[in-house]
Amino acid sequence: MQLRRDESVPANVLVIDQAAVAARSGRAGRERLEFTIVDTTAFEAAAATGTGKTVIVDGVVAKIVGIAAREVPGVFALGGGAGRALGAIREAISGTDPSQGVSITVDETRVAVDISLVVEYPHELQKVADEVRAAITTAIHTIVGMQVTAVDVTVKDVHYAATPADEPETPAVQE
Secondary structure, rough: OEEEOOOOOOOOOOEEEEHHHHHHHOOOOOOOOOOOOOOOOHHHHHHHHOOOOOOHHHHHHHHHHHHHHOOOOEEEEOOHHHHHHHHHHHHHHHHHOOOOEEEEEEEEEEEEEEEEEEEOOOHHHHHHHHHHHHHHHEEEEEEEOOOOEEEEEEEEEEEEOOHHOOOOOOOOOOO
């Protein structure tokens, strides 16, 4: 995940440059995502002064987890077979669900994450899982401002994309 400061946006906005991530991972994509950074001292100040409170819905945290995981090279999809089938229907109706395959448990200022994913062949499964864990931890800490207690990664499947060059152009004809 490429995190950088962009002078054209406010100081508390984090820009994820998906074009750079796509170039590194070999995926096409030119979206620019912006996330507002949550300063944890603001939570404490609001509580102390009575000026209000900020509530971050669990679904938002799950969505951030899904986005961070998808940015890791080698991650083909999130969720298992049944979840992906349901997700395909949901995607056709309303667009991509970045929190598919993600389960979180939130406790005040801490988050535990369970994530299921499909890894592209021939990526190293342990390496992809470690990179997913690191990306999720960084995203939750940076964007949400919460501590991560655990990130449990389950590899549900391996995706092997057979290229057209692997298949014969025309079937053999016997005479």
